[in-house]
Structures are given as structure tokens and as C-alpha cells.
Amino acid sequence: MRIRVDTRYEFWGYTEVELPEGKTSDDIKEMYMKLCHGSIEFKDGTTLERYFYENHDNVHEYLIRPEELTFEEVEWEKCEKCEEKYYPQFINQTMCDDCEIE
Numbered sequence: 127m128r129i130r131v132d133t134r135y136e137f138w139g140y141t142e143v144e145l146p147e148g149k150t151s152d153d154i155k156e157m158y159m160k161l162c163h164g165s166i167e168f169k170d171g172t173t174l175e176r177y178f179y180e181n182h183d184n185v186h187e188y189l190i191r192p193e194e195l196t197f198e199e200v201e202w203e204k205c206e207k208c209e210e211k212y213y214p215q216f217i218n219q220t221m222c223d224d225c226e227i228e
């Protein structure tokens with residue numbers, strides 16, 4: 127029997143950021159983060175693109191065990207060409223991977 131195992135990990139980040147001279151946290155309108163790079167948009171209209179970087183050196187600590195783990199049976203299908211058992215990788219698949227390639 128084949129089962130699928132789904133896991134969910136939770137990451138926490140911590141970064142200390144030095145704001146430019148004269149700016150306080152009250153001046154911040156919004157902050158964005160993408161791929162560990164943080165940008166700051168101030169209320170006066172100025173922005174600091176990719177101003178700081180979030181360090182992820184300790185990410186492996188969060189991978190020690192997942193927050194959540196679930197599993198369920200994977201349903202098998204009979205290939206309509208060779209009639210062997212196979213596990214569909216996508217919806218509407220009617221043949222095993224070997225037959226699909228041919």
C-alpha cells in the first residue's frame with residue numbers, strides 16, 4: 127500500500143533593522159518581504175527597496191519536526207493500455223507513466 131504524507135512546517139524570523147536617521151517606527155506605512163528581502167514604505171512616500179535581509183541560517187532547526195503531519199492512502203488505478211496498477215500523478219490520467227510516454 128502506498129500512502130501520501132503531508133507535512134507543514136512553521137518558520138519564525140527575527141531581524142533587527144536600523145532605520146534611516148530621523149525615521150521612527152511610527153513613520154512606517156507598510157513593509158513587504160519577498161525571498162528574505164524586506165522593503166519599507168514610509169508615510170511620506172519614500173520607500174527603501176530590499177532594505178534588509180532576513181537571515182535564515184537556523185532554518186534547519188525548524189525542520190527538526192513539522193508542526194503538522196497527516197497521511198492518507200493513495201488510490202491506484204488500472205492502466206487502460208497495459209492494465210498494470212499505477213498511481214495517478216494528475217487528474218484525468220488514464221494510463222500509467224510508461225504508457226503515457228509511448
Ligand SMILES: [Zn+2]
Pocket residue numbers: 205206207208209210221222223224225226
Ligand atoms: Zn500502462
